[in-house]
Amino acid sequence: MQLLFIHSDYIEYEAKEKTRVAEPISESSRNERVEEALVVFIAVEREDEKDARYVVEKASEEAISVFNKVNAERIVLYPYAHLSSELASPGRSIEILREMENELLSRGVEVKRAPFGWYKSFTLRCKGHPLSELSRKIKVREGAEAEEAEVEKKSKALEAEEKAESHFFFMDEKGNLIRTADFEFVEEQENLRKFFVYESEKRRAVDKIPPHVELMKRLEIADYESSSDPGNLRFYPKGKLIKTLLEDYVRNSVAEYGAAEVETPIMYSTEHPSLKDYLERFPARQYSMVGKVGKPDLFLRFSACFGQFLMGKDMSMSYKNLPLKIFELASSFRKEKRGELVGLRRLRKFTMPDMHTFCKDMGEALEEFKKQYELCMRVLEGIGFSSKDYEVAIRFTKEFYDDDANKRFIEELVRIAGKPVLIEMWDQRFFYFVLKFEFNFVDALEKASALSTVQIDVENAERYGIKYVDANGKENRPIILHCSPSGAIERCMYALLEKAYLDKEGGVLPMLPLWLSPTQLRIIPVAERHLEYVEGVLPLLTGIRVDVDDREETVSKKIRDAGREWIPYVAVVGNKEVEKKTLNVTIREESSDKKQKVEMDVSALKERIEEGLKNKPFWRLPVSYRLSERTKFVGG
């Protein structure tokens, strides 16, 4: 609460015109003149709502203390919104002002309160003595927010979740459901074991900073931005390139699958009835913005669900259109707790490919579910993750699994995965889905995070009023599938970096997939006189991100730097190559610590690289192709 005290000879005001939030007043109280008053201009702020009682008391104490010091005869409370940019809601503001009026009255002070929500003219004569102008800020005491959060009313879903119990199993490729205690891990199931431990037990401390955080900085991919809210990162040109390529790839894959791309708003009113349940369930997880006076507050979306459901509600769908798929590459915001944020793994602002499929019934939903399960595998494969790189979790309600056909369906999913998967069975449904799967990546610190996921949603069609017309002309609720084929784009980048790190630990030279490598081919002239030949070769290499290390450095130095940047193809050009019109190429994926050099002509190299880029998006190099002209974005 912001307070401005003016000790006045008199104040005169007139309520001229109503604003939208005006309180009703009698005709006689429109005009007032008060002599010898301590005028208290007040802005009630948003945070005051958390502990109104305390704020009212504190503010009243302050007012009385000033009142006594200056020897005023009475107090005028004057609502003055312009003292703050973070106002409380009008309704609460009026209440708090009234409480303050009563508080002062009960302490024996003569009080007048100017009407709230009116455009008022006023004349004020300030006495001008040293204490006649003072301002105060009343802060909500420490801990009030936490208290508030705890008493926050819990939705039914949240209560149910607390009561819900779940049980873990493993299922092998033959469809045997095995109790976790009875499962024996073989060597290649080490990651499954780590994943299960992560899901079910406490972990011990690791005193390493996550490898990908170091890499994302060193490779000039992304970095923290301490001037923003934590978890909102900056991306350098190379990182933005990788991100754009991944986005394009996922977007293309989903379009090919038959989804229509849409765009929906990133912010929504907190007062929309369909959105309220979500907000109640995760009260502290929103970025919220205070609406202007008389307007509802807004929150930033944490997924594309709302936008697409609200769109779905207004569509007229026939059973003939189903299954209907819409997709969005959605910038999403989740105000994760401070300690949960890590590099590119867990962010507050991230990019979520989000596809929703409207299906006419559970049969169709399951059919689609399986197709999307396979879609997710293909998309991850395309990004650079084989099924060895992730662990499958399938989660469902007991009720779902009690059905024989469903049981066979789950077994089929495990067969497709081709290796044992983690099963979680809930004894009751506590959120909107009955069945979901995720593909989880296990990183160098043995932490698991979900990449792809599909969920079968049986609740939101009802909540949002989404319907389709069936063959009999009757309206029905569709079953909705939520699918993120790759998981968050940033998280894919995290997993790629962690995977490269793990490769390095295993003695393999770390690198990004060719199509994502910022520089795909680096040409290193031995001396300046070889540059001309190199420049002549460049026009033959269109469609490939090529750069030239034209710095005045030794060949050894340039080779080392290319290696540190994980460049997939490094070509050295000296007298021999100029003479024979070839390139001396080191192919990273075929090299170990000992360099493997191959003499190739330019067209052979081009063909080989193009083969590796097939069916993948391409963007040109975002920085100068000459290293001598390049700016460093990160030191070291």
Next chain:
RNA sequence: GCCGCUGUGGCUUAGAGGUAGAGCGGCUGAUUCGUAAUCAGCAGGUCGUGGGUUCAAAUCCCACCAGCGGCUCCA
């Protein structure tokens, strides 16, 4: 958010109450070099921010900010 640890030029870091030092990177010059760091010189620091203790603070104390780990959480 809570608990613990950390914070020194662009990067990595030495310094533990008494004049901030180095390597990399940068700049300048020399070197035109054949597969993981060519040589020399120069510039660059509010010691995360704000308070406090002290004759004196990077160093001790407090608060805040950011990062890391744990708890928690992951729609």
